[in-house]
Amino acid sequence: MTIVEKILARATNQKSVKAGDVLEPAVDVAMSHENAALVINQFNEVWAGTGLEPVVWNPDNIAIIFDHRVPAESSKTATNQKKIRDFVRKNKIRKFHDIRSDEGGICHQILAEYGYIKPGYVVVGTDSHTTTHGAFGAFAFGIGATEMASVWTLGNILNVEVPETIKVVVNGKLPSNVFPKDLILYLIGKISAQGANFKVLEFHGEVISNMSMSGRLVLSNMAVEAGATAGIVPADAETERYLRAAGVTEKLNFVLPDSDAKYSQVVEINAGELKPQIACPHTVDNVKSINEVEKKHIDQIVIGSCTNGRIDDLEIAAQILKGKKVAVGTRMLIFPASWNIYKDAMKKGYLEIFADSGAIIMNPGCGCCLGVHQGALGDGEVALSTTNRNFKGRMGNPKGEVYLCSPAVAAASAITGELTEPALGGK
Amino acid sequence: MAKVVYKFGDDISTDAIYPGRYMATVLPTETPQFCFADYAELNKNLNSGEWKNSVIVGDNNFGCGSSREQAASTILGHGLIVIAKNFARIFLQNAINLGLNLITCPDLEANVGDEIVIEETKVVNKTTGKSFDTVPLPEARKAIVEAGGLVPYTRKKLLEKNKK
Numbered sequence A: 001m002t003i004v005e006k007i008l009a010r011a012t013n014q015k016s017v018k019a020g021d022v023l024e025p026a027v028d029v030a031m032s033h034e035n036a037a038l039v040i041n042q043f044n045e046v047w048a049g050t051g052l053e054p055v056v057w058n059p060d061n062i063a064i065i066f067d068h069r070v071p072a073e074s075s076k077t078a079t080n081q082k083k084i085r086d087f088v089r090k091n092k093i094r095k096f097h098d099i100r101s102d103e104g105g106i107c108h109q110i111l112a113e114y115g116y117i118k119p120g121y122v123v124v125g126t127d128s129h130t131t132t133h134g135a136f137g138a139f140a141f142g143i144g145a146t147e148m149a150s151v152w153t154l155g156n157i158l159n160v161e162v163p164e165t166i167k168v169v170v171n172g173k174l175p176s177n178v179f180p181k182d183l184i185l186y187l188i189g190k191i192s193a194q195g196a197n198f199k200v201l202e203f204h205g206e207v208i209s210n211m212s213m214s215g216r217l218v219l220s221n222m223a224v225e226a227g228a229t230a231g232i233v234p235a236d237a238e239t240e241r242y243l244r245a246a247g248v249t250e251k252l253n254f255v256l257p258d259s260d261a262k263y264s265q266v267v268e269i270n271a272g273e274l275k276p277q278i279a280c281p282h283t284v285d286n287v288k289s290i291n292e293v294e295k296k297h298i299d300q301i302v303i304g305s306c307t308n309g310r311i312d313d314l315e316i317a318a319q320i321l322k323g324k325k326v327a328v329g330t331r332m333l334i335f336p337a338s339w340n341i342y343k344d345a346m347k348k349g350y351l352e353i354f355a356d357s358g359a360i361i362m363n364p365g366c367g368c369c370l371g372v373h374q375g376a377l378g379d380g381e382v383a384l385s386t387t388n389r390n391f392k393g394r395m396g397n398p399k400g401e402v403y404l405c406s407p408a409v410a411a412a413s414a415i416t417g418e419l420t421e422p423a424l425g426g427k
Numbered sequence B: 001m002a003k004v005v006y007k008f009g010d011d012i013s014t015d016a017i018y019p020g021r022y023m024a025t026v027l028p029t030e031t032p033q034f035c036f037a038d039y040a041e042l043n044k045n046l047n048s049g050e051w052k053n054s055v056i057v058g059d060n061n062f063g064c065g066s067s068r069e070q071a072a073s074t075i076l077g078h079g080l081i082v083i084a085k086n087f088a089r090i091f092l093q094n095a096i097n098l099g100l101n102l103i104t105c106p107d108l109e110a111n112v113g114d115e116i117v118i119e120e121t122k123v124v125n126k127t128t129g130k131s132f133d134t135v136p137l138p139e140a141r142k143a144i145v146e147a148g149g150l151v152p153y154t155r156k157k158l159l160e161k162n163k164k
């Protein structure tokens, strides 16, 4: 069996399952953000007319994190957030992260940082990038609000069809200015935005086993941009190291694929041949090597998001920006993925480097990633961003363009004001 | 019979169907006004009621991107039928959960203005006289459709669980 098959067999108390089987697995973690407001509506709908008092199946398995619009940009959002807070209190949901600098951040970063996800878990979230948590060797996927209302009610996710799995094998060694972000962009470009639709990507090879959790989170995060239901990295000593550092003490249960597991496809990548990759407007699979993309003026550089707003991303950017200035006519926005990262970057002096360079340091959260809060583009403006989507209108303006890249490319380009390949060594 | 009013290319994202800037609006009664908000003509004709209960045609990977359920409720509010070669997973699932009619029809040939009839296993283009096979819903989803959506389906399960 593949990893996802093994996880689903365990979650349904069966010896074995295979792709295509229809199951109702138990859920270990159910995550929502501000769209919990809609989940609450649907949850109340489910219970309406039953004569029963609506209660969530298990408050300890539910996580709610405010990140998409923090602090609220409108009275409507603030009212939604208030409604969610009331619900959290009433239902005694403890994995709740409010708009506070001692617990806040982007939902996917918070789940990882607080050790909420363990290998072998079934994780659902009302956010498509819930795939992120496959980095822990879990089966994690995005669902809609009504589906979440159903999970909150029953504790199971209904009618899950066991997905087929594509095995991705990455061997060789990443060149020093090529990062996990480049690797996943390359893969998406290769198999297309629908190449893994309804399937799971399972990552293998020496590049993956040598990769830090931070890098694995990038791969799993963007698996959904190839249409994948989930992107799973087999758990290993690195997974354990990360979770122990996050304060997890319980015994971990690694779920690994059988040697005779059946894959629908195998994709092999030689990492040594890769150059920095750029996803050009307006689809994530419109990927080119950096040297193939026409140089043009960049109006807005963005570093942050659940993809690339972690401390190692900020470290690379700080190394490149140290003692340099953001080009005149270009603005740079940096939003760390969580407040813990923000504080870490403060201690390490990165924030000072950014502030001296002319970059704007924004509060942790989703920021301009989805174009609802801060950092919208003007008509005809071009953004170069370490986020994960470049759909038309994504950064708040359908007349703007978004290019996606690694933090190293973003930082190097901030200095020149146009797309620039970072020097080898990442500096 | 329903008329094709709009044709899209590949990879129409949920950002196109329901832009992120309207996401604080969640009620199915309120989301339809922002349906395809950045497509001026389409949005105008939907909101005026001109194109109510019509057909829109997508290509590959319709509904890719975010999990926002507003992308399904906003289309549902206008009574539209969506036919595409294939749909992105979360969008397809949200549509089934809410009772939005998505038709997977890989070989469809239809142009704006054509009159379409949806039959059990095929789509008939009355204008050209051709018909095209549809791909049935994944087996796993049929029970939800038969129950009238995920809300009644879950309610049924909840009541069964409480009897035990």
Ligand code: SF4
Residues within 6 Å of the ligand: A067, A068, A106, A107, A108, A127, A129, A305, A306, A307, A365, A366, A369, A370, A387, A388
């Ligand atoms: S940072 Fe962007 S992609 Fe990540 S959860 Fe927030 S809006 Fe979604």
